[in-house]
Amino acid sequence: MRGFSSAELDVTDAVAFHRVLGRLRPDAVINAAALGVEASEVEPQRAHHVNAIAPGHMAQACQLAGTPFIHISTDYVFGDVPDRPWRESDPVSPLNSYGHLKAEGEHNALAAAGGVCICRVAWLFGDQKDFIARLLQGNDDPVRVAYDQIGSPTPIFHVAKRLLELASRMVAGDVIPEILHLAGSPPVSRADWVATAFDARRRAGKRTPKLVPVSMSEFGSQIPRPSRSALDCTLATQIFADQLDWQELTMRADTFSG
Numbered sequence: 534m535r536g537f538s539s540a541e542l543d544v545t546d547a548v549a550f551h552r553v554l555g556r557l558r559p560d561a562v563i564n565a566a567a568l569g570v571e572a573s574e575v576e577p578q579r580a581h582h583v584n585a586i587a588p589g590h591m592a593q594a595c596q597l598a599g600t601p602f603i604h605i606s607t608d609y610v611f612g613d614v615p616d617r618p619w620r621e622s623d624p625v626s627p628l629n630s631y632g633h634l635k636a637e638g639e640h641n642a643l644a645a646a647g648g649v650c651i652c653r654v655a656w657l658f659g660d661q662k663d664f665i666a667r668l669l670q671g672n673d674d675p676v677r678v679a680y681d682q683i684g685s686p687t688p689i690f691h692v693a694k695r696l697l698e699l700a701s702r703m704v705a706g707d708v709i710p711e712i713l714h715l716a717g718s719p720p721v722s723r724a725d726w727v728a729t730a731f732d733a734r735r736r737a738g739k740r741t742p743k744l745v746p747v748s749m750s751e752f753g754s755q756i757p758r759p760s761r762s763a764l765d766c767t768l769a770t771q772i773f774a775d776q777l778d779w780q781e782l783t784m785r786a787d788t789f790s791g
């Protein structure tokens with residue numbers, strides 16, 4: 534497996550991508566490059582190139598080379614409406630620039646080529662830079678966490694393994710859905726997710742701040758976020774034996790630093 538930083542390969546540079554593809558002849562390409570929620574508001578043009586345009590030309594180049602292409606997308610392509618987890622077949626309904634650009638990136642990748650799988654993940658954790666790790670690295674005590682944002686926390690290393698397995702299956706010629714939800718189950722509020730981690734840390738005798746559940750509106754962010762973006766991952770259980778469980782890893786005291 535070979536990973537690239539943006540300095541080694543700028544995904545917005547179609548010629549450079551084509552050259553690397555020709556030189557390395559990879560079995561498959563997984564594109565995780567993106568600008569996040571804040572950056573997509575602050576640097577809209579760069580975000581448009583990375584999040585929306587690049588997936589299209591990468592998919593096209595991969596198809597020409599006969600290389601399966603997996604593109605990582607997000608729960609934030611969805612908005613607020615249904616009171617159930619979002620299915621792959623639901624139309625996108627993004628609320629912020631990041632969500633709009635990621636939705637455009639999905640569309641461009643699928644329009645450009647076959648041999649593409651869009652994998653939507655959500656609320657990634659387990660790299661010591663995630664939401665809970667950041668709460669623990671800060672000095673706030675108590676920490677205030679939204680009880681009214683419901684989503685699908687997704688363990689990074691477990692989802693990475695599934696992405697590699699998916700890539701192998703695409704290489705083997707298996708039929709894979711064009712869009713696949715690969716996120717943690719069951720749906721949970723941000724506050725309950727954090728409470729699960731904090732309760733386990735407390736039991737393990739680790740320093741743990743007090744948790745105060747608050748509403749999303751208390752953060753007064755200028756950037757709208759979906760209050761219900763949990764992903765229905767039923768389709769993935771037809772490919773992988775079980776669901777991705779966020780609870781076990783959230784309760785492991787060494788998952789989050791601090």
Ligand SMILES: NC(=O)C1=CN([C@@H]2O[C@H](COP(=O)(O)OP(=O)(O)OC[C@H]3O[C@@H](n4cnc5c(N)ncnc54)[C@H](OP(=O)(O)O)[C@@H]3O)[C@@H](O)[C@H]2O)C=CC1
Pocket residue numbers: 537538539540542543544545564565566567568569583605606607608635654655656657658
């Ligand atoms: N974090 C989360 O909770 C979620 C993330 N996702 C998706 O997962 C993927 C990874 O997100 P996350 O780990 O949060 O993001 P990070 O911001 O941690 O990483 C994004 C990566 O994109 C790279 N990148 C940015 N611009 C370019 C470019 N022009 N060319 C090449 N690489 C570039 C960066 O490389 P470098 O550092 O070298 O500049 C960085 O490694 C994204 O597609 C995101 O949309 C989806 C749902 C949830």
Ligand SMILES: Cc1cn([C@H]2C[C@H](O)[C@@H](COP(=O)(O)OP(=O)(O)O[C@H]3O[C@@H](C)C(=O)[C@@H](O)[C@H]3O)O2)c(=O)[nH]c1=O
Pocket residue numbers: 569570571607608609654655656657664676677678679682723749752758
């Ligand atoms: C700082 C803070 C935020 N919040 C809430 C407000 C808001 O709803 C949310 C914002 O947290 P974050 O900044 O981690 O979340 P955000 O940038 O919205 O996270 C997203 O990242 C992108 C890349 C994705 O694709 C999404 O799946 C999701 O993981 O958390 C709290 O509850 N407590 C806090 O102390």
